[in-house]
Amino acid sequence: MQKTLVLIAHDNKKLAMVQWARRHHACLSRHKIQSTSTTGQLLQEGAGLKVECLLSGPLGGDAQVGALVASGQISAVIFFVDPLTAMPHDPDIKMLMRICDVHDVPLATNPATAECILRSHLLEKE
Numbered sequence: 704m705q706k707t708l709v710l711i712a713h714d715n716k717k718l719a720m721v722q723w724a725r726r727h728h729a730c731l732s733r734h735k736i737q738s739t740s741t742t743g744q745l746l747q748e749g750a751g752l753k754v755e756c757l758l759s760g761p762l763g764g765d766a767q768v769g770a771l772v773a774s775g776q777i778s779a780v781i782f783f784v785d786p787l788t789a790m791p792h793d794p795d796i797k798m799l800m801r802i803c804d805v806h807d808v809p810l811a812t813n814p815a816t817a818e819c820i821l822r823s824h825l826l827e828k829e
């Protein structure tokens with residue numbers, strides 16, 4: 704089974720996510736990608752990636768990703784979080800991060816760590 708790479712970004716980090724995805728288009732396009740709704744739409748339009756979109760984060764998208772991680776379908780989660788803005792769905796975000804730790808699934812919450820995950824070739828083993 705080919706596992707999925709998840710890409711998510713909070714609103715203030717969406718531009719950084721699209722720029723990051725453009726830079727890594729060659730690598731990313733080899734993977735099945737899922738995203739929360741708004742992030743996914745921007746990645747398709749701005750970075751030319753094929754993305755399967757889930758619900759938007761505040762409407763349950765992070766919870767959907769958590770369920771996918773728990774059921775062993777995700778190779779890594781790249782989640783550019785905004786640490787300076789309060790989120791109404793903070794419990795869902797915390798849940799997703801906890802579930803990644805429970806199942807030892809790589810989770811990058813900023814571009815520097817995302818870079819490490821891509822360079823680690825961790826994804827190539829999937």
Ligand SMILES: O=C(CO)COP(=O)(O)O
Nearest residue numbers: 739740741742759760761
């Ligand atoms: O809020 C999010 C993650 O917590 C992201 O959701 P969107 O991609 O729909 O903006």
